Amino acid sequence: MTKLNVTHKKPSRLLTPASGFLKGYSHSLNPYIGCSFACSYCYVRQMPVNLFREGEWGTWVEVKEESAEMLRKELTREKKKQNVRIFMSSSTDPYQPAEARERITRMLLRVLTEDPPDFLLIQTRSPLVLRDIDLIKKLENRVRVSVSMETDEESVRKAITPQAPPISGRLKAIQILQQHNIPVQIAVSPLLPHSPRFPALLGEIGERVVVDDYFLGDGSGGRRTKKLKIPELYHKHGYGEWYSPECLSHFLKQLEKQVKKSRIFISQEGFLP
Template identity: 55%
Template sequence: MSSVNVNYKEPKKILTPTSGFLYGYSHSLNPYSGCSFACSYCYVRQSPVGLFRNEEWGTWIDIKQGVQEKITKEINHLKKRGKPVTIFMSSSTDPYQPVEYKEKVTRTLLEAMVETPPDFLFVQTRSPLVTRDIDLFEKLSDRLRISMTIETDRDEIRKVFSPSAPPIQARLKAIRQLQEHNLPTQVAIAPILPFSEDYPRILSTVVDRVVVDDFTGDGSQGKRTERLKIKELYPEENIDMWYGPTTLATVIGKMKAVFEDDQVFISQDGFMPF
């Protein structure tokens, strides 16, 4: 973490009302601002939190303080008003990025939600650290889904697009471990990156639910991604297959060749609460 500028801040509120891509949720929950995984294609690079910081995305993290009291108070307040509390964690940071090993902000939030549960909690990550909190997830399992992003099974591709993100095999091992504890899980191929012909079969041995999303899921129908010039990172011989208008349909077809139709979800549908 020596190359990352870490700051401690106490926000006024911890839950943020949602809209747009996350229309099915009442709130998003981001334990941190900033993300040291610094994925090249991350849409947050082109959002206000990424654009107006005057620091390169991936080089700074704000650690939120006082979160346990805040989320307990906010959930209770919403429930007293008769409002549904469906939470997406996280929409603009990874709740299990490396700083979480030490700071445990995400774990603190989960501990509070075990005592004061929301109606539904969706946990989105690409980090094997998520398995540390299995004990808390088990207490929330009737109102929970954990989504692990695994965009490809080719680690050499991962190193091009997201070199600071966890290795692919570690993520696959983590999702197996979550499944062994009977926790509701899914794999998100989001965004789609070049993968091997064997990848759909590999996934079918790990989970029974996959979500496929291309770069149109960046909240601006792909415009943010175009500004990031992600297309230039693709191997020239693969560009037409893996980055274009037919990619989504092609990958859905590959997944449905090994999964049942009702186990394959597309874009927003796969991230909605049950």
């Protein structure tokens, strides 16, 4: 495994105006640049932040130093101008392994509990989010934790996103967050090959489920995903028949037998405040 190159830098700003897929939010908030989970289908691989940087996506992480005080100032300023709805994070996982040591996300959360935004969505695939339950609970109905669980098959996880946390850890995280009465959604985003039991599993644990695929979710009808050679990766592992828009339609029909339709959201609508 390639050694992770971790650097530290003070950012020029933290709250970035949101648009496009995040149109329901005023800002995005990314505690890091880069993500060591290195998901094969991550759209950030095709963005300038990665294309014009040395090293493969997933081999480097830039830590945003002095972030807490900067966020405190920006938050005060922005709240005077508009309702502040924050998506954390849009281009990195706020609970990737570096967070266990750097604790940038926890520092930012502490600021957000002191001066709460109108809404905060925390998007992660890491059980490390459980460490911050004490802070997340303070945001009450102003927060939602969105946990990515794209499949129930560990073999698929290892083939498509080998550096991401195991499925069992995510399941446990979802259940514990719910036990603490924290609003949680399961993000099946993107939908990966799975067992026939996956919809039933989501029905057992999912209070809110958002489903997406490569054709709706990559913002280009699947063209970005093709550039990342995901079709070739699927064929390499024998998943070729799963790379199709029809898979989402079939999955939704099965999911509706297990989860109330009012609790199922598709692509962008599921991530809105």
